[in-house]
Amino acid sequence: MRWTVGTKIATGFGIALVIFTIVGTVSYRSTDRLVETSDARQETYEVLGEVENLFSLLKDVEIGSRSYGLIGEESYLEPYLAAIGKVEPGMKQVRKLTQDNPRHQQRLDALEPLVRTRIEFAREVVELRRAKGADAIPFIRTGKGRALMDEIRKHIDQIRQDEEDLLKLRAQAAQAEAENAKTVIVAGTLSALAIALLVGFLITRDIARPLQRLTAVAERITVGDLAVKLPDDGRSDEVGALARAFGQMTRSLQAMAAAAEQIASGDLRTSVTPQSAEDVLGNAFARMTEDLRAQIQELVDGAMVLGASASEIVASTSQLAASASQSAAAVSETTTTVEEVRQTAQVASEKAKLVSEAAQKAAQVSQGGRKSAEGVVAGMNRIRQQMDAIAATMVRLSEQSQAIGQIIATVEDLAVQSNLLAVNAAIEAAKAGDHGKGFGVVAQEVKSLAAQSRQATNQVRAILGDIQKATGAAVMATDEGGKVVEAGTRQSELAGASIQTLANNVHEAAQAATQIAVSSQQQLVGVDQVGGAMDSIRQASIQNVASAKQLEGAARNLNELGQRLKQMVVRYQV
Structure with missing residues (x-):
């Protein structure tokens, strides 16, 4: 395979690009998992919020019905009336959010009868108070409502505890994914930089030094020094081709300089042979010699x-x-x-x-x-x-x-x-x-x-x-x-x-x-x-x-x- 300058540069940058692609892929996957973990944590927070809201509605039902049953004033029914219609939609929302958790579904199956029973008991208290007045107080003080609320609280606390444990696990997983992504990014970036530096050094040594020699020759030619020689190192890439082109150009300039010296000494019999039809300087020099010979005559x-x-x-x-x-x-x-x-x-x-x-x-x-x-x-x-x-x-x-x-x-x-x-x-x-x-x-x-x-x-x-x-x-x-x-x-x-x-x-x-x-x-x-x-x-x-x-x-x-x-x-x- 012929290793040209373009092939060498493309190979070096290709290796660095592969490393950066790997790092980018790993970073993308880690970021995707972090996003999934963040979404799961957000879902856990929503479940906890809905559970707390459900328990708060049940407490409003209990407090409103119990206060009305004991005191008999209609104003105490406001929390009860505001919460009684929201309990059922709240249960449905909690079941919807936890439909991918079988344990929560089982706890909700056990919790729904208790909630219905507690709501029915609150309705009985309100209706009995309206019907019998203060005679309904002994029924309220039987402690049935408190026992139902304690059972409901136990199930809700289990759901809350499971969600909090799940939240901790997801936070730990997110932390671990972040650490892994950080490690991969840092290691991949350092590796890519090291490889890029190595490739840059090799390319510089292989290309820059020959170009420096050619630049020095070009500077000598620029000031009019045509007594230069270019060593032939046998390279077959673009730098070798450029060195050979420089050598040919130097020899052509040396031939023209010799012809110019002969003309300057007064001998117009010299002739210049262009290297090709595209040799603008050679053709112009040949025409100048012929024209000068005719003009002198x-x-x-x-x-x-x-x-x-x-x-x-x-x-x-x-x-x-x-x-x-x-x-x-x-x-x-x-x-x-x-x-x-x-x-x-x-x-x-x-x-x-x-x-x-x-x-x-x-x-x-x-x-x-x-x-x-x-x-x-x-x-x-x-x-x-x-x-x-x-x-x-x-x-x-x-x-x-x-x-x-x-x-x-x-x-x-x-x-x-x-x-x-x-x-x-x-x-x-x-x-x-x-x-x-x-x-x-x-x-x-x-x-x-x-x-x-x-x-x-x-x-x-x-x-x-x-x-x-x-x-x-x-x-x-x-x-x-x-x-x-x-x-x-x-x-x-x-x-x-x-x-x-x-x-x-x-x-x-x-x-x-x-x-x-x-x-x-x-x-x-x-x-x-x-x-x-x-x-x-x-x-x-x-x-x-x-x-x-x-x-x-x-x-x-x-x-x-x-x-x-x-x-x-x-x-x-x-």
Whole structure:
């Protein structure tokens, strides 16, 4: 059998896999038995629970019936009534859970008659108590019910004891299964690890060391060291095949390196034979050798032609350099003349721009004068309106002054009447004697007030007279002011029209100056463009001169290169 690397690795991992499979199978079987044991223990717990529940129901039946029989209250029957219907289903559930245990079935066969008898006795107690009342107490105290419960308890205790013993046995079995499973898993895992380590060591020694040697050879080849030899250990697996392939590759590279050294020494007569049609590097090297041989031959022929052509180019470029120098001198003179014209046009453009700016400022000033004249006219109109309003107010004030005069006359008449009334009151008070003294004092006060009213009326009349005189004078002055304002308004309108005409003329002059400035600017731009073009031509002429000189130098260099190229290709043997 041929042991390849894949066979060795597969065998090692197969052994470890078999061991892990055995361990897994044993672990699965142990786990399955543990699950079965756990289910059995759970069943035992259910049996114990149902037995306890059954015994608890029987005790409720006993306590409820006995309490009711002794006391006679219906409330004591509640435990009895709640448990009496659950006893039979409880017995069936216990028999169902223990149907795989013959001993329990036998005990249940003995227990069922006792349970029925105890239930019947409880019913007799309840019915007798209901029928005879307290006379049923001697029947209850016979002890029959207690004896039945003791017998029932004995059977239930036997069932409970058997289940607890069975629970202990199952727990011990589960513990033993767990210990066995643990031992098998630990031992199997350690064995598998030991075998895996052993197989890994053998495989590493059999595969890694040869691969390390091949890696060292590959690293030497990577840095360009082809003076390597691979020992042939006679292996027939993949590592041996890889070593033989490395040896063949090394020999091919050594052959190509020898051919490259021969080509580097100038001998192009060598030839490279590819190892196969798929040998990309060999085929490329062979094509490179053939192509290089053909290119060198063409290069030799081209060098001959290049030498002759370079001599002719040197002569032509010398003439071109002389012509370019003459053209550059003429362009330089033309550029100087265009620059002078450009400066003259720039000065004219600046003057035109100043004139345009002055005209614009004059237009702005005339526009401001027009607006001021319009403002003066509007102000005079507002003054005239105010004067009209003042005149109207003065007229109303004169009318009100006359109304106040009428009121003053009325107040004066009232004062006279009050004085007469005071005199009459004083006369009547004197007639009344002592009884009219108070009335006389009032009459005296009224007389005093009448005198004060007359005096105040006289003062108001004097002030009103002054106001009427001042109002008349103000009315006359307002009338005269309105006439003057109207004349000023007409003069302002005439001045505004004149300023408007002046503003229109100045605006037309500003537009003309602006057009002149724009034309001058356009002329300056055109001259600048001509100057730029001439400057570009001058720069191009200078560059042409430099290019011609460079071309002359390049031609001379090309001539020298052709000569050196002839000397270089002579050493190749084609």
